[in-house]
Amino acid sequence: MADGRGLSSGNSDSLLFLTDEQIRQGSEAMFFAYRGFTADPDRILIDLAYGRAHHRAIHFINRAPGTTVNNLLNILGVTKQSLNRVLRTLISDGLVQSRVGRNDKRERHLYLTDPGRALEQQLSDAQRARMRAAFRDAGPEAVAGFRTVLEAMMDPELRQSYIRLKDSST
Template structure:
């Protein structure tokens, strides 16, 4: 739908990548790749008392410093109780700072401390290293396709969040 080739898709070459078998391989590729994707940071985190949820919070606070709790909630797609548990430990451990909003004092704005940035660096270095190797092995055209398919796989709400982050990044 809305792809500009409605009738061409019913014949020949265009169907080869839409067979159930091809789709199933795509599904399994996602499953196995996601495991690799999280493996390196997970290893670092279990040495400390942290988990993947802490990583996600740290990642997005680093990505958008000063973000509010509510905004983070929407990006992560979890309940505030779930996020709060994670944030509380990160703040208690001095990795995240929570500042009362100046304009709206109900809001809390979140920032990484120096120590938080240090852990963030360790985690993304590990994750980026794998991503870099995969990107390099596959080449620029494959990377473009990779991102195109992933973007099409997101819920529209997440697509918007993704694009917003993408555009904010330099």
């Protein structure tokens, strides 16, 4: 849309017939929004010599304390080698604790330590502040629509993981 108002302008019925240009604008908006969403945690992580993979691991270990390494692999969609590198660092730095499974000694269950929870809180607080401000500016209908679009973009198996995670917090 040439007027610079993006996809939010006009009648919602017109969104049923999006042009390639409108789709491109939506893709670019998502790209720049993601950069903004990750910018605050990135500034915190750089001082610790950590990256986004560390942040994702910390986030999902916090969301599901005791999660297994295999479950974390499935959620993050990374290689075992990549995740092991991240976990080794987080464990050696005292942010994550790995415990042997009670029923299956081959399983490793992951927990954040107190310093790990403090770092997760700091990283999430920064992102929540940005999300809260954006949601407040956009309004409740836009928030509901945003969630609907994000969920519709998920692959079916990832949507199931998302739903399980969402349901575990209610």
